[in-house]
Amino acid sequence: ELQERVSHLRSEIAAKEARLAERRLRIEEARREREALRARLAQLNRKLNELTARKLALDEEIPSLSERVGELEGEIESLRSRLESLMGEEARRRLQGLQEKILALESEKSSLRESLAGVKERIQSIGRELESLARELEEREGRRRSRLEEISRLREELGRIEERLTELGKREEEILEAARELSETRKSVEAEIEGLLERRANLENRLKVLEREISGLEARIGELREAMESLDEELKDMPEPEEDLLASDLRTLKRERTRVENRMYELEPVDMTAIEEFERESSRLSDLREKMEKLREEVRSIDSLVRELNRRKKEAFMEVFNRVNEHFRRIFAELAMGEGELLLENRDDPFSGGMTILVRPKGKKAVRLEALSGGEKSLTALAFIFALQQYQPSPVYVLDEVDMFLDAVNAEAIGRKIREFSRSAQFIVVTLRRATLRHADRIVGVTMDQKGVSRVFTQEVPGAGG
Incomplete structure (x- = not known):
């Protein structure tokens, strides 16, 4: 269960970190696009202001041009009238000058009409361009608002993801702390079990000694009882002994029996206490063994989890290393027209060793990074930086x-x-x-x-x- 919880937390953390990186990338892209939109918006505003000013200037110029055309037409008519009224030789001389002036005025009038038509066409073109710029400005403003809303939403989601990552990190620390406490408890229980096993062995030795002593005493009591029974039989068959001798033998036998019985009474409490203590310690030992087995099972589960995490960590590292190595080979070949490779000192356990860069510049033999010249080292280091950039x-x-x-x-x-x-x-x-x-x-x-x-x-x- 502990392994499943940690595995679930690791998976959830990895997923959250991936989403966090994706969101950060999207936020950065949105920021860059927002800056581009702002720059384009400022450019459009400047152009709009220029065109508006130009249109106003042209609008102001049209009345003066129209007025000038009218003046020219009036002047032409006046000259024509004067031409018709003039007579004689002097009139002919003046007529020629007036005709030249009329032609010049006609040419100027035609030029002004063309300029006026061009100005009107330019005004219409500027009007169309202003409408197009206004539409583009409105579209870009809408896109900018949309990007701002998306950035706000992504920031909120980013905050939630960071809070979740913090929470998961705390839970992971709690689980690791629980694992450390279990390990310490296991050591304590193992030490206590060793002490109890030693104590049980001592009690078993004491019990064996007492059992041998009890067996000897019981055998001695049996022998004495048989001897007493035999003596009783002999007494029945024997003639009446002298009273003093019989009394002496009886007193001797009674003293021996009393001594044996007293020895039995002395041994009985010791025997019972040892047996009771042995039973208590055996029961406690059984409980401790059961608890120890549970702890060992949890330790095995944690060890299995650690091995799984190390395996996944190694797989993730090797995947990144292989990808970066591929990019490094390609980029170094493009920059130096040679061959380059990243080598691990210990591929079985990459975290216990370092990494070596082996390159073969064009026209040279393969050497390690430290044997290269300053320029070759710079080129190799840049190829490695670019390879890392290509991966992340x-x-x-x-x-x-x-x-x-x-x-x-x-x-x-x-x-x-x-x-x-x-x-x-x-x-x-x-x-x-x-x-x-x-x-x-x-x-x-x-x-x-x-x-x-x-x-x-x-x-x-x-x-x-x-």
Whole structure:
């Protein structure tokens, strides 16, 4: 029963931890999506404000353009009227100038009409874009509210799971404490049983001695009784003895009988006490043996549970180790164009030994990690970190000049690999290598001027990862 309770608790804890990890991952994804939505929302708001301002400017520009068109049309009509009224040679000279002016005004009027049509079309386009942005804004706002509600719900569930894990942890401690108490009780009972067995052996020896002594006394009493009976028979057949001699023999026999009877009386209480004590101790020994058997059964159950937990722990560890080892082999081959492997010092009992990293760089023999150069060690360590990330990703990684000892080719390989893994996690990398920087989305630099003042600048990297 104890084993079943602990096994059930272990299973429930594992399930709760899995759900907890899943919920935390979902919360982190929701947080990232919420931040993306917030950024997109801010961008849309800025664009909406720009378009609104542009529309207002165009709305203000339309009346002035329309007024200018009217003025031009009036001026053209006026010029035409003046043209008709002019006569003579001077009129012809002025006519030519007026015609040129009319053509220029007509061209300007046509241009203004085209501009006006373009402005109206642009206003309509901006209106459609504003409607589209408004719809998108409303949709994203709805998604943001939905994500906030989901985050709130997940946080509540996360709190319940953490409370349940705490409760299960306390119950596990109680069961382990009960197991320790049972073990101590078992030791105490075993010691008491050993003492009782020794005492029973002493009592059995005393009983054997007393039984032998009683048997001897009973045999002696029988002999004396036979002798008395024989003497009684002889007395009957004998002539009357002298009175003094007969009295002396009788007194001697009576004294012997009294001595024997007194010895029997002395032995009888000792015999009964020993038998009663033996029976009591035997009964107590039987009870202790029964209790001891129960304790042994509980100990066997606990030992079986411990073996089962150790087996499951080993299986879980080996599953993780094998998965990480597979990722390490693949990633090391991609980074170093060589072979790499994780080795356990004791596969039968992995917790009693350590782990060794064995690699074969391209064109070299297989060596352990400690025999590698600084750059090769950095490359191997990064391959191991990336292998761990592949098995159980983290949302954020911070790497501080991990490419310091790498040549340009390996630094480029690390940059590409970080770029690849950045699809599922955020990487913050401190580096001075251009081969790594060219794969970043954004560069944050710190410089110091001649006055010792630090300045921070940020630069977006166009076509990052290309």
